[in-house]
Amino acid sequence: SRPCCIEALLAEAAEPGAPARPCPCPLPSGDTALSRLVRRLLSARRSLDLCLFSFSCPQLARAVQLLHRRGVRVRLVTDAQYMGLHGSQIGRLRHAGIQVRHDQDSGYMHHKFAIVDRRMLITGSLNWTTQAIQSNRENVLVVEDAEYVKAFQEEFERIWEEYNPANYRFFPEKQ
């Protein structure tokens, strides 16, 4: 989608019912692909499981932080190589107290999905980067069929355990 402002959305989620204060920035704040994604995320009440190859979009990071502050249990799995790139939001999310785990492999943790309250799967080609949101041709599927959600939730739990720091191989044994 085109550059847009989601301040109103975030403010409403931070303080439901508070009087709306329109953001003074010049960006449009109507309905966009980004605002629809943020709305879906902000609907989380209990849990948000994130499995994201690349996460550098500050607006999405703010939405995730807001959920964490609101008491939603946020878990985030990401890719070890990409989490260190300039602009990555992973450090900021960790700093805010969000649990993050990552792979230790040369291959990529290339998933890009989120599961809201263990019932809504958001998946597709979209990495959570500003370039992807503003400049690329991308798809995002929102699926609530239990069959699909279950498969992704199981993959998430599998990865979450596999990437448990207790399993780190700091000193790989010889073959």
Place this chain on the structure above:
Amino acid sequence: SRPCCIEALLAEAAEPGAPARPCPCPLPSGDTALSRLVRRLLSARRSLDLCLFSFSCPQLARAVQLLHRRGVRVRLVTDAQYMGLHGSQIGRLRHAGIQVRHDQDSGYMHHKFAIVDRRMLITGSLNWTTQAIQSNRENVLVVEDAEYVKAFQEEFERIWEEYNPANYRFFPEKQ
């Protein structure tokens, strides 16, 4: 999935009913994520619409070529920057007579989906590269719900027209 051999699958698709000739290579040829993907593709009877950011896996290129030779109408949309990378299969597929179109944008054509016979959608995080297949953590969804297939088929037709060479801007006009 682990490295595997799909020669038997391709041979069976090229000459249905011919006596099986086991491939002499040492790779396993059983059921893998790649073989399941190839089986789905080879089920095409009329059309195969491909919208792929990156396509460098030679085995998948052979499956696509085989379908083209069998008379299936193959259309391929890809990303202008990635189609020129070393190992890309796009040149080979064009050389084989397959219609290819690409974007002209600085942003990526980042979709990774295929539609078989306008009824089966194959989509997810997987780029069609050997690294993605063998080394990454990826997901591939196979969906036959008309609602999802229709949305992706419409996006495909939109992109196919948008990337029609007749629309190329060789000499961009000044703003």
